[in-house]
Amino acid sequence: MEPTVDFNIETVSYRNFNFTMWDIGGQTATPELYKYHVHEIAAIIYVVDSKACDRLEEARRQLDMVLSNDEISGIPLLVLANKHDLPGATSADLICEALTLRHQNRPWHIQPTSAVTSQGIDEGMDWLLIELTRKPSI
Known part of the structure; x- marks a missing residue:
């Protein structure tokens, strides 16, 4: 891909x-x-390449830029850590640290995934649906 x-x-x-x-x-x-x-925007799904640990700083800057808009404060954030099925993939915990997710003032979840095998996609989307149905707009 x-x-x-x-x-x-x-x-x-x-x-x-x-x-x-x-x-x-x-x-x-x-x-x-x-x-x-x-x-x-009702939610943000942010996909990170788990094999590209050298680009995590840029991924954090891009995510910070998107999340800096006050109009979307508090909406759910789902981070899909793609290519997690490959050897040497960065762990979800390290990606969480690099993206400073624990500092978010919104519901967030990081889900290890594989776009090739669909591993983890349902789990991430199920989390997102639960968060979205908590809001009166859906």
């Missing part, structure tokens, strides 16, 4: 819920596009 270069928008169904997903590539200036749709 190649990283998203620009952005993609698609609707995903999961357990009778429909999500409009904005797949915003972190390697371009497009993460700032979310600013124009921030009022529509």
Whole structure:
């Protein structure tokens, strides 16, 4: 799988819920596009490459930029630690530290995953659905 270069928008169904997903590539200036749709955001799913520990600082900066918007304070954050099935993958605890997740003032969860095998995806999405159904807007 190649990283998203620009952005993609698609609707995903999961357990009778429909999500409009904005797949915003972190390697371009497009993460700032979310600013124009921030009022529509119910949750953030942030995908981190568990094999790219050398890019965790950049991943933290990008996440901090997104989360700095007051309009989305308190919304749930699901971090998917992708490629966790590969040898030498960074542990979820180390990724949690690098992203300073324990300092978040919002519900958050980090889930080790594999996009290739789908390992961990259901567990992460189930956590997110529980958080979203706690809110009166869903």
